Amino acid sequence: MAKTLPKTPFQLNGGCFCSAIRYTISVPELSERKEIPKFGATPDRLLTPLNEVNERMPIVTLDHCNSCRRVPGVILDSWVICPLSWVEFTLQPRISSLESPDEKEPFKVEALAYLKEATSLPERTYIIHFKSSECSNRTFCGKCGTHLTFWFDGPKSPLRQALGDFFDIATGTLDKESVEIEGFGPIMQMWADNGINWVTKLVNEGKKGLLGDEADNLSQLKEEEVKK
Numbered sequence: 001m002a003k004t005l006p007k008t009p010f011q012l013n014g015g016c017f018c019s020a021i022r023y024t025i026s027v028p029e030l031s032e033r034k035e036i037p038k039f040g041a042t043p044d045r046l047l048t049p050l051n052e053v054n055e056r057m058p059i060v061t062l063d064h065c066n067s068c069r070r071v072p073g074v075i076l077d078s079w080v081i082c083p084l085s086w087v088e089f090t091l092q093p094r095i096s097s098l099e100s101p102d103e104k105e106p107f108k109v110e111a112l113a114y115l116k117e118a119t120s121l122p123e124r125t126y127i128i129h130f131k132s133s134e135c136s137n138r139t140f141c142g143k144c145g146t147h148l149t150f151w152f153d154g155p156k157s158p159l160r161q162a163l164g165d166f167f168d169i170a171t172g173t174l175d176k177e178s179v180e181i182e183g184f185g186p187i188m189q190m191w192a193d194n195g196i197n198w199v200t201k202l203v204n205e206g207k208k209g210l211l212g213d214e215a216d217n218l219s220q221l222k223e224e225e226v227k228k
């Protein structure tokens with residue numbers, strides 16, 4: 001049976017490359033995690049069978065959509081989807097060349113305050129907001145450029161209504177220790193129809209999808225190398 005995330009409360013930590021923006025995701029015990037409605041986890045999207053743990057938030061996805069490829073400049077994106085209420089950000093205040101870094105302590109903000117564009121945070125910290133479409137809100141670190149979050153604040157589809165207030169955190173911004181905890185991994189792929197042909201093949205068929213019959217030649221070569 002596939003390994004699952006812990007059923008007891010646990011934390012995931014991450015942040016941008018330079019640590020001017022850090023966050024903690026506090027996952028509560030299993031019974032307090034929201035279930036994914038079945039119409040969201042359709043068979044063509046699923047990468048692993050659902051069980052009592054991975055059918056609930058946090059949902060880790062692979063995302064083939066064009067915007068999420070272009071904005072961070074990755075061939076395939078991945079998100080950790082979780083309720084706003086689970087996440088707290090720690091922001092380093094902006095420091096001018098005349099100030100000593102010791103004079104300004106990082107401070108904590110709730111996810112909604114971090115995600116909303118109309119606050120004083122962009123003046124006081126390194127957060128940058130960018131709308132990739134009318135209701136698609138993204139954040140970046142203005143110091144190192146890391147793309148951290150995606151938040152849709154438009155009309156709610158039935159799926160979005162059922163899931164409640166949630167947003168996406170770029171999986172690649174998690175600390176390695178968090179990405180590698182037991183049971184962590186993508187359970188769904190989204191927007192595969194928009195995907196780059198060879199990337200969707202790689203996800204669905206592995207090395208064989210990328211190389212075709214050449215994959216067999218490659219493993220043969222490796223075996224021969226080992227024998228030498």
Ligand SMILES: [Zn+2]
Nearest residue numbers: 016018141144
């Ligand atoms: Zn940064």
